[in-house]
Amino acid sequence: MDVINFIDLNLATVIILFVVGFIGGMVSGFIGSGGAFVLTPAMMSLGVSGIVAVASNMAHKFPKALVGSMKRAKYGQVDVKLGVIMGLFAEVGVFVGKEVMTGIRAAFGNSGTDLYVSLVFIVVLAIVGTIVFRDGLRMKREGAHNDEHKTPKLAQWVQSIYIPGTMVRFKSIGNKPISLLFVAPMGFATGMLAASIAVGGFIGVPAMIYVIGVPAIMATATELVVAFVMGMGGSLFYAWEGFVDIRLAMIILAGSLFGVQIGAIGTTYVKEYMVKFVMGMIMIIVLFSRLFKLPVYLSDLSLMTTLSAGTSDILSTISFSTLGLALIAGMLVISVALIKGIIEHRNETRAEHARRKYEASLAVTTAES
Numbered sequence: 001m002d003v004i005n006f007i008d009l010n011l012a013t014v015i016i017l018f019v020v021g022f023i024g025g026m027v028s029g030f031i032g033s034g035g036a037f038v039l040t041p042a043m044m045s046l047g048v049s050g051i052v053a054v055a056s057n058m059a060h061k062f063p064k065a066l067v068g069s070m071k072r073a074k075y076g077q078v079d080v081k082l083g084v085i086m087g088l089f090a091e092v093g094v095f096v097g098k099e100v101m102t103g104i105r106a107a108f109g110n111s112g113t114d115l116y117v118s119l120v121f122i123v124v125l126a127i128v129g130t131i132v133f134r135d136g137l138r139m140k141r142e143g144a145h146n147d148e149h150k151t152p153k154l155a156q157w158v159q160s161i162y163i164p165g166t167m168v169r170f171k172s173i174g175n176k177p178i179s180l181l182f183v184a185p186m187g188f189a190t191g192m193l194a195a196s197i198a199v200g201g202f203i204g205v206p207a208m209i210y211v212i213g214v215p216a217i218m219a220t221a222t223e224l225v226v227a228f229v230m231g232m233g234g235s236l237f238y239a240w241e242g243f244v245d246i247r248l249a250m251i252i253l254a255g256s257l258f259g260v261q262i263g264a265i266g267t268t269y270v271k272e273y274m275v276k277f278v279m280g281m282i283m284i285i286v287l288f289s290r291l292f293k294l295p296v297y298l299s300d301l302s303l304m305t306t307l308s309a310g311t312s313d314i315l316s317t318i319s320f321s322t323l324g325l326a327l328i329a330g331m332l333v334i335s336v337a338l339i340k341g342i343i344e345h346r347n348e349t350r351a352e353h354a355r356r357k358y359e360a361s362l363a364v365t366t367a368e369s
Contacts, residue, residue: 021255050113055238057198060249062231069224079172083225089187090230097195115297125287133280139273155213285326292319
């Protein structure tokens, strides 16, 4: 194996990575995707090769996911059994995905992994981001009466299938039995994607929601369990090959451990459509960030007309700026939703307290008369 050159770290880079980790952690705690769909592109924009960015993100991911899942378990949002089972199947996908990445690097170098990671991002973000964002907008338009979880038609069909010897009950869907033959490919695909771009939640969360019928709040929380299980194994797989830059992992982890707490708390004060709205919005913005960088990678691999240094720098700057927009937008939306939710909760609590006080005083007055 050839020597892997990690990037040099200076004060500015460390600060950027810490801030990115904080915002990524906030997003992770809120939507359960691990936040790596902004962290991986951010690291690549700082000069980290695609395969090292993915490996290092997986290394920082599993301890953060553990913290986030424990936090949200206190609110009763985690289906541990489903998370562990999906995580075990995801480990198989992680191993296969790692082999694909290392094979691409051996054949085409770091530029090959950069292009591969970006292409996978673009395809997955375009499909999943559009579906989730549109679904969130639909739920918002239909109003509060639609806040209660409704089982999608596909999930209703899956829940109706009985295959002897494969059925397992999960609390997140009311202890209904689901065949492991449906859970296994969901876990494998989640792990395969995580090993390719360090983001398994793009498949894991929508799959739990739309395929087996888990409510969005519980799906995002349970995905953190999946991320912990597969992230731990994936880190070992990549570290064995020498692709984990532990410095990057620790800096991002330091920032994200603070952010994940805020994001997890935010889920208790927002409506379900807001989780989907934030997830879809950030996905679509990051999609454009990767699109701007794509010509640079194609040029590096001589798959298109070679770009001048100036043009490459401009495209890289636009890509990084768009990514920054995704980070800031996500942080602002989550923060505003959290503040509004807390205010509404306090107002409802005060109103309830005033109502009970009035009823108590009325009862005393009635008794005296």
